Amino acid sequence: MSSTYSSTGPHIHSQDSIARTMWSIAVALLPATVVAVWLFGPYALYLVFATAVASALIEIPFDPDRFSLRLPLGDGSAFIAGMILGLSLAPTSAWWVPIVGAALMVIVGKYVFGGLGNNIFNPALVARGILLLSWPNQITRWISPVDGATSATPLSGLDVGYLPLFVGNIPGSLGETSVVALLLGALFLMTRGLISWRVPVSVLTGAAVTAAILGIDPLFTVLSGSLMFGAVFMATDMVTSPTGKTSHLIYGAGCGFLTVVIRRYTAYPEGITFAFLLMNGLAYLMDRIGADPIFGQVEERKRRVYRAVLLAAAVALMALLAAAGFIGRTLIADRYLDAARERSITGAYPQATRVAEATSYDPAVTMYRVYEERRPVGYFGHTTVNGYGGPMQVSVVLDLDESVRSVVVGQNSESPTVGTEVRTSGFLAQFSGFDPQSRDSLFDEVESISGATVSSRAVIRAVERVLAAREEAVHEDVAVGMPADSLADGVYRGSGRGYGGEIVVLVTVAGERVTAIEIEDHSETPGLGDSAMHTTIERILDAQSLDVDSVSGATGSSRGLRAAVEAALAGN
Amino acid sequence: MPGIRKFPIGGTHLPENKDLTTGSPIRALDPPARVVIPLKQHLGVPCKPIVSPGERVSVGQLIGANKEGLSARIHSSIRGTVTAIERHSMVDHSECDCVIIERDQNTDNQTPAPDSRTPIKGPDAPVPDADTVRERVEEAGIVGMGGAAFPTHVKLQVRKDTPIDSVIINGAECEPFITTDDRLMQERAAELFRGLEIIRITVGARTGYVACEINKPEAIKRIVEESARWPHLEAVRLDTRYPHGAEKHLVKAVLDREVPIRQLPMSVGVLVNNVQTAIAVTDAVDHGIAVTSRVLTVSGSVVSHPGNFQVPLGMSLGDLVAAAGGPAEDDYRLVVGGPMTGILTDDFSIPVTKSTSGVVLIRPGEYADRSAEVCIRCGRCVSVCPMYLQPNRITTFVRNDMTEEAEEFGVNDCILCGACSFVCPSRRPLLQWLREGKAKSAVLADDRRRRNPV
Ligand code: SF4
Numbered sequence A: 001m002s003s004t005y006s007s008t009g010p011h012i013h014s015q016d017s018i019a020r021t022m023w024s025i026a027v028a029l030l031p032a033t034v035v036a037v038w039l040f041g042p043y044a045l046y047l048v049f050a051t052a053v054a055s056a057l058i059e060i061p062f063d064p065d066r067f068s069l070r071l072p073l074g075d076g077s078a079f080i081a082g083m084i085l086g087l088s089l090a091p092t093s094a095w096w097v098p099i100v101g102a103a104l105m106v107i108v109g110k111y112v113f114g115g116l117g118n119n120i121f122n123p124a125l126v127a128r129g130i131l132l133l134s135w136p137n138q139i140t141r142w143i144s145p146v147d148g149a150t151s152a153t154p155l156s157g158l159d160v161g162y163l164p165l166f167v168g169n170i171p172g173s174l175g176e177t178s179v180v181a182l183l184l185g186a187l188f189l190m191t192r193g194l195i196s197w198r199v200p201v202s203v204l205t206g207a208a209v210t211a212a213i214l215g216i217d218p219l220f221t222v223l224s225g226s227l228m229f230g231a232v233f234m235a236t237d238m239v240t241s242p243t244g245k246t247s248h249l250i251y252g253a254g255c256g257f258l259t260v261v262i263r264r265y266t267a268y269p270e271g272i273t274f275a276f277l278l279m280n281g282l283a284y285l286m287d288r289i290g291a292d293p294i295f296g297q298v299e300e301r302k303r304r305v306y307r308a309v310l311l312a313a314a315v316a317l318m319a320l321l322a323a324a325g326f327i328g329r330t331l332i333a334d335r336y337l338d339a340a341r342e343r344s345i346t347g348a349y350p351q352a353t354r355v356a357e358a359t360s361y362d363p364a365v366t367m368y369r370v371y372e373e374r375r376p377v378g379y380f381g382h383t384t385v386n387g388y389g390g391p392m393q394v395s396v397v398l399d400l401d402e403s404v405r406s407v408v409v410g411q412n413s414e415s416p417t418v419g420t421e422v423r424t425s426g427f428l429a430q431f432s433g434f435d436p437q438s439r440d441s442l443f444d445e446v447e448s449i450s451g452a453t454v455s456s457r458a459v460i461r462a463v464e465r466v467l468a469a470r471e472e473a474v475h476e477d478v479a480v481g482m483p484a485d486s487l488a489d490g491v492y493r494g495s496g497r498g499y500g501g502e503i504v505v506l507v508t509v510a511g512e513r514v515t516a517i518e519i520e521d522h523s524e525t526p527g528l529g530d531s532a533m534h535t536t537i538e539r540i541l542d543a544q545s546l547d548v549d550s551v552s553g554a555t556g557s558s559r560g561l562r563a564a565v566e567a568a569l570a571g572n
Numbered sequence B: 001m002p003g004i005r006k007f008p009i010g011g012t013h014l015p016e017n018k019d020l021t022t023g024s025p026i027r028a029l030d031p032p033a034r035v036v037i038p039l040k041q042h043l044g045v046p047c048k049p050i051v052s053p054g055e056r057v058s059v060g061q062l063i064g065a066n067k068e069g070l071s072a073r074i075h076s077s078i079r080g081t082v083t084a085i086e087r088h089s090m091v092d093h094s095e096c097d098c099v100i101i102e103r104d105q106n107t108d109n110q111t112p113a114p115d116s117r118t119p120i121k122g123p124d125a126p127v128p129d130a131d132t133v134r135e136r137v138e139e140a141g142i143v144g145m146g147g148a149a150f151p152t153h154v155k156l157q158v159r160k161d162t163p164i165d166s167v168i169i170n171g172a173e174c175e176p177f178i179t180t181d182d183r184l185m186q187e188r189a190a191e192l193f194r195g196l197e198i199i200r201i202t203v204g205a206r207t208g209y210v211a212c213e214i215n216k217p218e219a220i221k222r223i224v225e226e227s228a229r230w231p232h233l234e235a236v237r238l239d240t241r242y243p244h245g246a247e248k249h250l251v252k253a254v255l256d257r258e259v260p261i262r263q264l265p266m267s268v269g270v271l272v273n274n275v276q277t278a279i280a281v282t283d284a285v286d287h288g289i290a291v292t293s294r295v296l297t298v299s300g301s302v303v304s305h306p307g308n309f310q311v312p313l314g315m316s317l318g319d320l321v322a323a324a325g326g327p328a329e330d331d332y333r334l335v336v337g338g339p340m341t342g343i344l345t346d347d348f349s350i351p352v353t354k355s356t357s358g359v360v361l362i363r364p365g366e367y368a369d370r371s372a373e374v375c376i377r378c379g380r381c382v383s384v385c386p387m388y389l390q391p392n393r394i395t396t397f398v399r400n401d402m403t404e405e406a407e408e409f410g411v412n413d414c415i416l417c418g419a420c421s422f423v424c425p426s427r428r429p430l431l432q433w434l435r436e437g438k439a440k441s442a443v444l445a446d447d448r449r450r451r452n453p454v
C-alpha cells in the first residue's frame, strides 16, 4: 500500500476511505444494538461486541497491514461484519458462539476467498449459515422479551399485531426485532450515501409481492423476522452485492422473493440466510446483465425498452395460455367427472341424491361422499395414473364398509384394443367386493389381462391409491359441519371405525345443538385412546362442529369417534 | 424563465472553493519581460513561424500560420523583439516550437486598452455574413478556450447533413476553484451575448442559450438580465453537479437531447461554445482584435492573492503565480487547469496558452494521494459515472490486459472526468487506469487495422 500520486488527476479527493465507510456503518448499527440491550439485557451487549471484537482480532494475523495504533480494530470491515453477525444471534446463544462465529466468518467467509473485497459470499451470512446448520438451537431458540418464553420458530403461529413488530418486543434475534431501530440505521446509511435505497426497498417489495401471491400477509412478512435487518444491513453489503442501479433492483427483488419462498416451503423458518447467499453468488452476473446502457447509447436504450415490452407481452401471453389451459382442463375434467360419476354412481347407487366432496389424503385423488337423503351410503374416488400410452382416469365406487363396489376406467390413451379389453373383459369385475381390511394385496387378488399388463397394473395401482386415500378420508372428513340444526331433540346412536375396532356413541341433541356425547362401546387402547376420545368429545362440543383437530398420537381413535358422531347425526 | 436543469444520472458534488475568487474582478497583468509563445495552441497541425529572430513585433501581430491542415493563427502578445524560435516543454509533457519574445523596455502598457472594445453592439446591430465572420474569426486565431482548443472558424462551418438549430454557451464551469467564466459572465455579459448572437446567425440556429450553474448567483443575475434584451437568446440555470460542463451532459441538461456515443453535439443539431470563445468572437468580428491574451483564475488556499487575471499568452506559470502574490506556504502542488482534469506539474517555465483555463495550487490536506487499496465493490464509482460506465470493472479489465472486455464495457466512452477517482473510498487511481485502457485500446485498434486492412 505504498502511497503514490499520478500526474493525471483528479488532484483532489472526497477524503473518504474504507475505514470511514466501515465505521459509519458501525454507527448505523448502534440503534439496533441499543434496542437489543434494552429488550434482552446486558448479555446481548456481550454477544454483539464479543462477536465484533473477536472478528477484528482474528483478522490481525491474516492482514496485519490493516491494523495500526490509530486504528487498533483495523479498517472496521471485520468489526462491522462481526456486529452484524452478533445482532443476528439468538439472545440465548452460549458464550462461545460469538467466538466460533467470528472465526468462521473471518476465515471461511473472508480469507478463504482472499480477504476484503474478494469474497463472493457475505461473510456474516456464511457464518450464520454454518451455525444454523451445526447448532440450530444457538441461532433459532428465540426468547420472548415480554414473558421470557422460548419458542423454536419466530414466525409460525406468531400472532402479535403490527405494533410490537415495529417496536421489537417480540421473540427473535438480538438486532432483528425492532423495525424502528433498523429504519433509523437505514436512514443514516442512505443520507451518508453508503447504501442505495434501491436494495432495501426492492428486497422488501420483492418479499411483499411474493408473499401476497402466495397468500401470506405481506405487511407481516416485511416486518417480521430478520427480513428488515437483512434488507438494510446484509443485502447491502458492498463487497457481495452488485454495483449498478438496475442490477441493485434485480438483486434485491431476488433476495426478497427467495426469502419468502424459503420461509414458506422449507424447513428453515428464517429464509434470509440461504436466500441472500444464493443471490450473492449471482451478484457479479447481475452487474453484467443489469449494466445500464452507456450514456449516448440511444439505440441500445430503445432496444431495451422494446425488449422489455416484448418480454412483458410474452409473459402475459404465457399467463393467458396457462389460464386457458387450466380452465379448459378443469372443464374437461369436470365434464368427464360428471359423466363418470353419473355412470358409476347411478350404476352402484341408483337412489343417490347428493354427492359432496370429501377431503382426500392424497392430492392426486379426489374423494366424494354419496348420500341417499341424509344418509351417506358410500364413497366415490377418482384419480389419474400413467398407463401404457399416457394418463388414464380411474374411478372407484366404494361401499360404506370400505369394500370396492365397482371400478370404472374412463378417458385414457391406451391403444383402442387394450382400452376396450380393460373395459370389457372381466378384468374390472375382479375388483368388486375387494375389502382392503383383508390386508390382501390387490396385485395378488386381481389377475392382469395378458397382453395388457402395463395397463392392468396401472388400474390396480389407481384403485390402491384411491383405497389408501379413502382409508384416511373416510374418517377424517366426515361431514360438512355438524348437521344437528335440523334434528329433533333426542338421543341418537351411531358407530364408526376407530383404531381398535368399532366405536359406538350416543349423541344428545337439544335445541338444535349437540349437548352431550357418550361412548357406549369401544375397543380403543386404554389410556391413550380413551383420553383422546374424551378430548375429541370436548372439542366437538366446544366447536359444535366435527371439524376439529385430531389428538396427536391417537388420530385413529379421534377419527373413529368423529365418524361415529357423524353417523349418529346422519341417522345411520 | 425555465426551472433549474440537470442531467439525469451520475455526477457528484465537489468542494467548490469558488468563493476565493468569485468576487475578484479580472485584472489585466502587465506584460512580462519575456514570453514563450507556442506555435501550436490548438488541436491540429502546428503553425509555421513567419517571423525570425531579431524581428520587432507588436501586440496582435501575426507570428505563426499554416495554410495546410487544421490550425489556428498565432499572434504576438507583447511588443518586443523575437529572440529565438526554439523547442519548449508544454504542460502535457510534449514539446513544441515556440517564438520567444523579449519585451521592449520603454513601453509601459501593451495590452489593448478596454475602450478599444467599445461600443458593444446590441441586439439590433447587424451581423456580417457567415463567410466574413469565419474569416475574421480565423484571422483572430480563435480556438475553444475551455480546454479543447478546437479551431473555432472550422467549428462555425456547418455541414449540410447536420444542420444546427441551437447554440449553447457553456458557462457551467464545474471545476472547483476556477472562476474564469464566472467573472467573464459578470463583467462582460453584453459582449458574451453579442458573440453568441454572431455565432447563432452564422450557423443558422434558431436559439442560443447561456447555461450557468446556480453556484454562481452573480453571474446568473447578469445573464438573466442580459437575456431579456435578446429575443433569440436564453439564460439557463443548471443545478450544481460535476461534470455539467461536459458537452454531452450540457446538451442533455439544456435541451434534453442525448448525443449518441462517439458523436459530436452537432449530430443532434447543437453547437457548444465556451464563454471566453464567444467573447473572443465579438472582439474579432466587431473590433478586429486577435487572441493575444486570455482570462484565467489563479487560486488555491496557499496563493497569497488569488484572483482572476487577463494574462498575455506565453507568460510563464512562474511569472503568473508571482503576479498573484506567489505561494504563501512551501508545501503545495501546482495544477494547470482545474483540480479534477488538470495536469500536475512542477515546471514553472511552462507558458500559458489559449486553452489554459486556470492554475490551482493545492495544499497537502486536499491531496488525492493514491494508496490503491483493494476495491470493496462499494459501487460509488458506478453511481457517479456520468457516462453510466462501471469504472471498477473496466479498470480491472485494463489491469489484467483484458482490453477487449474493457472496450466492450465502454472504456472508449469514458470522458475522463475523474468523478470515479474522486469518490473511490479505496483511493484507486481509476482515471489513470482508464487512460491506460484507452491507450491499450488504441494499440489494439492499430493492430486490428494492420492485420485487417479495409
Ligand atoms: S472518468 Fe470515465 S469512468 Fe470515471 S466517472 Fe468519468 S466518465 Fe466515468
Ligand code: SF4
Pocket: A243, B374, B375, B376, B377, B378, B379, B380, B381, B382, B391, B392, B420, B423, B424, B425, B426, B427, B428, B430
Ligand atoms: S469506488 Fe472504488 S472501491 Fe468502490 S467500487 Fe469503485 S473502484 Fe471499487
